[in-house]
Amino acid sequence: MSAQSHLGVSEELKLLFGIxxxxxxxxxxxxxxxxxRTPxxxxxxVHDTTGVLDAR
Structure with a gap:
């Protein structure tokens, strides 16, 4: 079971976890x-977002 289905979050949304x-x-x-810190x-x-970390 995916985290999204377990939490009742739509599959079209992306989850970001922070503590x-x-x-x-x-x-x-x-x-x-x-x-x-590790880079x-x-x-x-990051899936399906080519280059998202390149802007840093």
Whole structure:
């Protein structure tokens, strides 16, 4: 079963998933660590939209 049919979302729409876990406590030692990010081209697959990541 697709995510769209499971959630009752029309197949003509595209789904984008995002997760947020709240605001960072900037005074907490754990939040002083900075990590690099993987480029979108390596972590995102965009179907049927040729060149969409080229505009970056």
């Amino acid at each position: 947020s876990f709240g605001a960072a406590d900037l005074d907490a030692p754990a939040n002083r660590l900075r990590m690099g 979108l081209e390596r972590s995102v697959v």
